[in-house]
Amino acid sequence: MAKIATTVYEQIRTAILNGELSNSERLVEEDLAVSMGISRTPVREALRRLAAEGLVDVSPNRGARVAEWDVHDLREIFDLRSILESHACELATPRASAAEIEFLENICTEMEELAETDLSSETRLPALAARNRIFHGKIIEMSNSTRLGLLIETLIHVPIVMQTYKVYSPEALQRSLHHHREIVNAMKAGDEVWASSVMRAHVLAAREEILGQPDPE
Amino acid sequence: MAKIATTVYEQIRTAILNGELSNSERLVEEDLAVSMGISRTPVREALRRLAAEGLVDVSPNRGARVAEWDVHDLREIFDLRSILESHACELATPRASAAEIEFLENICTEMEELAETDLSSETRLPALAARNRIFHGKIIEMSNSTRLGLLIETLIHVPIVMQTYKVYSPEALQRSLHHHREIVNAMKAGDEVWASSVMRAHVLAAREEILGQPDPE
DNA sequence: ACGTTAAATTTTGTATACAAATAGAGCAGC
DNA sequence: GCTGCTCTATTTGTATACAAAATTTAACGT
Numbered sequence: 097m098a099k100i101a102t103t104v105y106e107q108i109r110t111a112i113l114n115g116e117l118s119n120s121e122r123l124v125e126e127d128l129a130v131s132m133g134i135s136r137t138p139v140r141e142a143l144r145r146l147a148a149e150g151l152v153d154v155s156p157n158r159g160a161r162v163a164e165w166d167v168h169d170l171r172e173i174f175d176l177r178s179i180l181e182s183h184a185c186e187l188a189t190p191r192a193s194a195a196e197i198e199f200l201e202n203i204c205t206e207m208e209e210l211a212e213t214d215l216s217s218e219t220r221l222p223a224l225a226a227r228n229r230i231f232h233g234k235i236i237e238m239s240n241s242t243r244l245g246l247l248i249e250t251l252i253h254v255p256i257v258m259q260t261y262k263v264y265s266p267e268a269l270q271r272s273l274h275h276h277r278e279i280v281n282a283m284k285a286g287d288e289v290w291a292s293s294v295m296r297a298h299v300l301a302a303r304e305e306i307l308g309q310p311d312p313e
Numbered sequence: 314m315a316k317i318a319t320t321v322y323e324q325i326r327t328a329i330l331n332g333e334l335s336n337s338e339r340l341v342e343e344d345l346a347v348s349m350g351i352s353r354t355p356v357r358e359a360l361r362r363l364a365a366e367g368l369v370d371v372s373p374n375r376g377a378r379v380a381e382w383d384v385h386d387l388r389e390i391f392d393l394r395s396i397l398e399s400h401a402c403e404l405a406t407p408r409a410s411a412a413e414i415e416f417l418e419n420i421c422t423e424m425e426e427l428a429e430t431d432l433s434s435e436t437r438l439p440a441l442a443a444r445n446r447i448f449h450g451k452i453i454e455m456s457n458s459t460r461l462g463l464l465i466e467t468l469i470h471v472p473i474v475m476q477t478y479k480v481y482s483p484e485a486l487q488r489s490l491h492h493h494r495e496i497v498n499a500m501k502a503g504d505e506v507w508a509s510s511v512m513r514a515h516v517l518a519a520r521e522e523i524l525g526q527p528d529p530e
Numbered sequence: 531a532c533g534t535t536a537a538a539t540t541t542t543g544t545a546t547a548c549a550a551a552t553a554g555a556g557c558a559g560c
Numbered sequence: 561g562c563t564g565c566t567c568t569a570t571t572t573g574t575a576t577a578c579a580a581a582a583t584t585t586a587a588c589g590t
């Protein structure tokens with residue numbers, strides 16, 4: 097059987113990612129423990145792990161809260177994502193096998209077909225978001241850099257980043273899908289400069305779609 | 314008084330960073346606890362924290378070991394450092410104040426003076442390494458991106474990266490100091506492309522100095 | 531001698547107990 | 561009504577106890 101601490105960790109994590117916990121909600125160890133019928137020990141471990149990932153903030157003797165992110169945080173996150181995922185494309189392109197290219201192409205097709213159906217349906221947006229994550233994750237995996245993957249992971253687990261498509265306009269969605277298709281074409285052509293440039297543009301476009309105009313600071 | 318867990322964390326951490334613990338040495342909770350006269354609980358917390366940072370590896374029911382890094386790991390680390398620190402330069406340049414430029418210039422001067430003295434002395438290399446860390450840290454701080462700082466931090470705490478200068482040839486050291494000076498000059502001129510390019514070259518040069526020629530894979 | 535299996539020991543994972551710190555309620559004073 | 565205080569209740573931090581898993585040791589047969 098899996099460790100209890102890991103189970104707790106995953107439960108709290110998905111709860112945060114799905115936005116089921118309100119912003120900066122207090123996470124009391126005892127409460128979580130009794131609600132799950134376990135002791136505080138594994139709860140503590142899970143919370144510390146989430147803190148290390150940046151999903152919760154803990155202050156000494158004051159406990160843990162769900163982390164929250166302001167506009168400046170999101171700007172930082174998308175800026176870094178644009179750099180790191182672009183780099184992933186650069187590394188992945190010369191390594192890409194025919195099978196991997198085909199895999200990415202299939203996801204593009206699936207997403208395009210999904211986008212043509214009624215988007216107001218409950219199931220469409222999650223389906224798109226899931227495939228989007230697979231698409232980006234696959235390219236990161238293809239980059240063959242464990243640490244690059246880990247760095248990106250620590251960035252994108254912020255709820256708003258996970259739920260990107262929820263705030264997309266139809267035009268933004270179309271542009272996003274075109275970017276995906278163009279990235280695969282660039283990789284197919286073995287052109288890592290092209291591929292990485294489109295990826296960078298793709299993430300920065302998402303940034304603007306979510307944040308609106310750049311803040312002057 | 315500070316939390317015991319934090320104290321333990323720092324002790325183990327510096328022990329690893331100073332290379333006082335042999336590679337992949339087992340870290341038994343009970344042993345560490347009794348040797349410090351405390352219970353296992355804070356030791357556990359410290360070990361999990363170090364695991365999240367990548368300084369130790371933990372396997373379920375099998376405990377923690379000091380992490381070790383092979384050539385491929387180091388290559389990944391320096392590649393990512395080159396990208397992220399270069400980005401830090403890009404962000405820092407337009408924000409740099411006169412005082413900050415002067416601060417960096419002073420470090421450059423100090424390091425140049427240290428390099429002219431007898432390098433075989435016990436104290437010279439640590440003094441250089443400390444100033445090197447301050448130099449890079451200052452630029453990261455000037456970039457004003459909390460997350461960028463955190464990402465870089467998780468990369469550079471690997472012992473070999475911390476102790477870079479220990480393996481430098483005199484020529485490599487000179488080149489490194491020239492890079493530092495050039496970076497400051499570029500920032501002073503407000504040229505973020507120049508500054509970030511030199512920084513990228515600076516880190517990639519360090520990579521080659523430490524790893525030798527690129528592995529063909 | 532060698533390998534295999536089974537007990538014994540060690541070590542981790544979780545629960546519980548207690549101490550230390552913090553937050554909050556209630557009340558005094560202005 | 562508001563501010564600042566004390567005391568209580570809550571909550572975190574650490575220690576200890578026990579259960580579960582893994583590693584080591586020992587025994588046994590071939």
